[in-house]
Amino acid sequence: MPENPAKNKNAADLAVSFCGVRLKNPIVAASGTFGFGREYAELWDISRLGAISVKGLTRQPRQGNPPPRIAETPAGMLNxxxxxxxxxEAFIKTELPFLRGFDLPVFANISANTPEEYGEMARLLANAGVDLIEVNVSCPNVRAGGIQFGTDPAAVARVTEEVKKNAVSVPVAVKLSPNVTSIADIARAAESAGADGISAINTLLGMRIDLRRRRPVLHNNTGGLSGPAIFPVALRCVADIYRAVKLPICGGGGVMTARDAAEMMIAGAACVSVGTATVFEPAAIPELLDGLPDLCRELGVGGIAELTGTLALN
Ligand SMILES: Cc1cc2nc3c(=O)[nH]c(=O)nc-3n(C[C@H](O)[C@H](O)[C@H](O)COP(=O)(O)O)c2cc1C
Structure with missing residues (x-):
């Protein structure tokens, strides 16, 4: 049976705040691994989530890349x-009203070809009433609208400014790529351009090869590595960002368990995104949530938010 905090006076307070948005617990369904929540809503009560970051949206509909689009890797996956x-627009018309049926903050994850298009999307989605704009400048799998912005501090600043100008009513978090020399420098660029928060990390660029054909397994040649394999990289990135900027961080990358989520918060995350865990096991998030109250007791915190940024470096 899931815990009912109302019945247990000693239950830990799991609520956190991210960019001024109140989350009932720190767990965010990561963009792209949860669609718009419809499939998971048939399996478990998705209003248990702290928030949902929806599948990355673009101005126009997109078919995505030709198959194969997924490859297995040890302790992770390439997509x-x-x-x-x-x-x-279709999201606003059909998916957002569906998600509004749940007591759940909705983060709109956006990608675009130009800073102006990012701004236009931010205005559309802010006016439609999403709770936060998550600016994806870190998708490694598209030619435009992703990593070509995210690896250049000046381009990140330009996109952030444009989004902030257009989404006045809604907080803006910038989602960063680990495929850079210094993720702290990129976070500083987003902060100086007015971002309200940072989301990190997106996937690591990788490849698998079909031995017989001597060709990459993925049609796109390369893909983004996610899952437990990237957890230590994600922790290091979040700890670096926490020390570089004052902004709240949505930390993620390879989080599988409640203990991983707590490590991520100690590294500096205000909330924690969970993606590939859900691809491996559809009930991963409710299982993780069930483990948080006991873990808070074990760690001696009354409120889980007390963990954020408590890392003491050696
Ligand atoms: C199949 C798949 C699709 C994804 N699509 C998006 C996307 O549309 N936008 C985005 O910002 N991140 C996207 N991501 C990245 C995840 O949101 C997350 O940042 C990354 O996978 C690391 O976390 P994880 O190891 O918990 O999955 C995607 C990841 C996967 C595996």
Whole structure:
């Protein structure tokens, strides 16, 4: 049976705040691994989530990359889905009303070809009433609208400024790529351009090869590595960002368990995104949530938010 905090006076307070948005617990369904929540809503009560970050949206609908788009790896997976999505307007018309049926903050994850297009999407989605804009400048699987912005501090600043100008009513978090020399420098660029928060990390660029054909397994040649294999990289990135900027961080990358989520918070995350765990096991998030109250007791915290940024470096 899931815990009922109302019945247990000593239950830990799991609520956190991210960019001024109140989350009932720190767990965010990561963009691209949870669609718009419809499939999971048939399996468990998705209003248990702290928040949902929806599949990456673009201005126009996208088919994504040709198959194969997924490859297995030890302790993770490679994907080159290429931002398949119905487009921002279809999202506003059909998916957002569905999600509004749940007591759940909705983060709109956006990609675009130009800073102006990012701004236009941000305005559309902010006006439609999403709770937060998550600016994806870190997708490794598309030619435009992703990593070509995210690896250049000046381009990240330019995109952030444009989004902030257009989404006045809604907080803006910038989602960063680990495929850079210094993720702290990129976070500083987003902060100086007015971002309200940072989301990190997106996937690591990788490849698998079909031995017989001597060709890459993925049609796109390369893909984004996610899952437990990247957890230590994600922790290091979040700890670096926490020391570089004052912004709250949505930390993720390879989080599988409640203990992983707590490590991520100690590294500096205000909330924690969970992606590939859900691809491996559809009930991964409710299982993780069930483990948080006992873990808070074990760690001696009354409120889980007390963990954030408590890392003491050697
Ligand atoms: C199949 C798949 C699709 C993804 N699509 C998006 C996307 O549309 N936008 C985005 O910002 N991140 C996307 N991501 C990245 C995840 O949101 C997350 O940042 C990354 O996978 C690391 O976390 P994880 O190891 O918990 O999955 C995708 C990841 C996967 C595996």
């Amino acid at each position: 080159a889905v290429g931002l398949q999505n119905p487009g921002a």
